[in-house]
Amino acid sequence: MTTDQLSVTFAALADPTRRAILARLARGGEATVNELAEPFPFTVQAVSKHLKVLEHAGLITRGRTAQLRPSRLHGEPLREVDAWLEQYRGTWEGRLDRLAQHLHDIQRKADDE
Numbered sequence: 001m002t003t004d005q006l007s008v009t010f011a012a013l014a015d016p017t018r019r020a021i022l023a024r025l026a027r028g029g030e031a032t033v034n035e036l037a038e039p040f041p042f043t044v045q046a047v048s049k050h051l052k053v054l055e056h057a058g059l060i061t062r063g064r065t066a067q068l069r070p071s072r073l074h075g076e077p078l079r080e081v082d083a084w085l086e087q088y089r090g091t092w093e094g095r096l097d098r099l100a101q102h103l104h105d106i107q108r109k110a111d112d113e
Contacts, residue, residue: 005058006084009077012057018050022059022073030063030070 012018021036037047051071054060058077062069 005077006080008057009059009081012053012059013081015050015053017047018054018059021047021050021054021071025060025071025073030072032068032070036071 013022017040020039024036024039025031033044033048033051036051037044040047051060051062054071055062058074060071061074062071
């Protein structure tokens with residue numbers, strides 16, 4: 001059984017620790033596992049496991065500099081997520097616009113009373 005790339009990406013993004021790691025890499029470029037582990041209350045080994053999931057999903061790449069393996073963000077899977085979401089964006093924006101108009105109408109009626 002094979003899993004499509006979008007499913008692998010969403011599975012990797014489902015964890016808040018992995019999302020935080022991606023946010024850190026987006027802000028600061030490359031980082032080692034020790035640097036990425038600093039803000040978390042768990043071990044470097046636990047962060048390393050999260051990095052393996054992110055790497056498997058193609059969301060990060062890991063280099064090799066001497067004995068360090070700095071991680072860096074790889075955006076292609078996120079572009080695929082954005083493209084998938086785009087097909088729903090118009091629908092939801094339209095619904096939110098109608099909701100905003102409805103709330104505006106209710107408020108206007110309340111102000112008139």
